[in-house]
Amino acid sequence: MRTPRALVVGLTAGALLGACTTAGPTDQRGGGTTGPGPTAYASSSTTTPPVTSAPTTGTPSSTPSSSAPKPAPDPASIEALIATRYDGGNLRLGRERGSTSAYRQYFVTYESNGLTISGRINIPRGKGPFPAVVLAHGYVDPATYTNGETMLRERDHLARQGYVTLHIDYRNHAQSDKDPRNDANLRAGYTVDAVNAGLALQKVAYVDPDRLAIVGRSMGGGVVYNVLVVRPGLFRAAVAYAPVSSDTVDNFDKWVRRDASRAGAARAVIDRLGTPEANPTAWAATSPRTYFGRITEPLLIHHGTADEDCPLSWSRESVAALRAEGKSVELDVYPGGRHTLTSPQWDTSIRRTEAFLARNLR
Template sequence: MRTRRTVTAAVAGLTAALLLGACSAVGPTDDRGNGTTGPRPTAYASPSRATSTSPTVAPSSTSSGPLGPTPTPSKAAPDPASIDALIATRYVAGDLRLGREQGSTSAYRQYFVTYESNGLTISGRINIPRGTGPFPAVVLAHGYVDPAVYTNGETMLRERDHLARHGHVTLHIDYRNHAQSDKDPRNDANLRAGYTVDAINAGLALQKASYVDPRRLAIVGRSMGGGVVYNALVVRPGLFRAAVAYAPVSSDTVDNFDKWVRRDASRSGAARAVIGRLGTPEADPAAWAATSPRTYFGRVTEPLLIHHGTADEECPLAWSRESVAALRAMGKSVELDVYPGGRHTLTSPQWDTSIRRTEAFLSKHLT
């Protein structure tokens, strides 16, 4: 019989994946540049990284420590995994620090890069167009790849190459616990809310770079990164001028829970433990809604473009249709481009069409 501590740690890892959208329990969901996948992960996340369930404290709005904002006890404090907690967070971004140059082309120079995100060092790759800046810039939020096999800047190669060739600084972030980024043992227990913190701080770091026009920022995410895009838009409206999501996860965490945990007999113990913490979605809808960006779509101020294939084997097209309907019900500007027969990772010629549409969308809104 497992101990309570073991169950808690396992649940934290599983819950983190399902609520922020790891789209698969059996394989990476992000594109590594050539339409293939790499080593297949064995679980949503490493349960050993989770040290406890989410505490009932909120981030401080006045101080930060090496793992983010310092918690301040409060009877009415939101759960650290909630959107309200992300909204209350005080974001502290450091300057971009360029490292080794590698992979440069005649159109841009590419560097290993790091920046500070609420006390953590986050690694990534940056492409800077050759020529005279300042340039518009794009934060690239990648999809799920097992952190144990993920390497610096290994995903979204096509997007960052194309957009850099067309005059955008592209900053591909590795997220905490990935590649050379610092470790955050609380991240899984906090339902990977730290990924959103890292994306927002990436935008703030770009604003301070001399080669970036601070008024022209966008964010582009794939799969799980599409969930990061949704979060960033509701948490920090006004930071990015436009956003694009490729095959995004659901904006409702219940969808993710039902798909990958609740109806899987092999995970019935984990499902019971998760429900023990949050309650069932039917009995405690408010607890689940508080972790869903869809609940906060009224805060969105930027236009959003979504690309989704009809044959997506991981994140159903219906999820994007529902997100679009929810955004439009709030009067928000959102476009959905549907690709007949398109899989989770679009291949040519559909990907070529999608990136041209992305480029045109960004050019329209970043002028």
């Protein structure tokens, strides 16, 4: 595991989500945009988490009273995501396209805290209600991303096994609404969209509301980590393929801090939070690993030894941190596997995913 200093020297998977612009760990492809939308967050819940605020300068004139209200958590933090009230719903089917003898496939939209999020959904033929899986995709440049273009293999396979599969596009992608503050909030809005996707699925008649899972890959694996710590109990099980790190330092250093083209994104965050060295507590609050003790669901991780984007060591460190908290986690390692697994390793991985979901969603 990393040292305490390493835990807080960079951004989290959430930070990676906030700083990616034109590169990052990529997703396999397969596969319009609307005007500006509101912020990622709704009003805070009645349960107020510990607050981590940005650093202050100068000497305070007096010591705050113990009864003084605490400042709101920074919108980039896990604490802000925990405090958010989620209102996912209004899942609407659009044009049918790509249906098979096993399932019907539709363009879909749902509501996510004031934004409309697009996606693609497969609904098994036959009598429901069915278990359901939210699919959180990896990084693709939002400027070129098209509706439902990634995770085609997972979406097809699991639908053929009787799961409703909802692939979400995230805000600022495809036909989803715009959130101009998302980058400044370290793209924590992606986590908001994933949580609301689960809530939206619970409200439709063809889904069993008690049998939900989430599957993410690469950047979407970071979304999975965030969702598990932010809304424990919403999903019954989770799977991450080649996930980014759960430790802030790894993602920030690899994709943001040393990249001159991302200096503006890095500066926008540092201007608010301070540098990781100057304000480590604020930066630790952006990391899901800091909050692994909140997780209640089993997690399966797939990772190749030759991953060119997200090293296997990141998943090993996440697994060690989860086990230190007594959490249920499995790590399946694929010798020679790249960031996007190919057959026959992918075939093995999806069979293991299928068995894992069957055990935990029965």
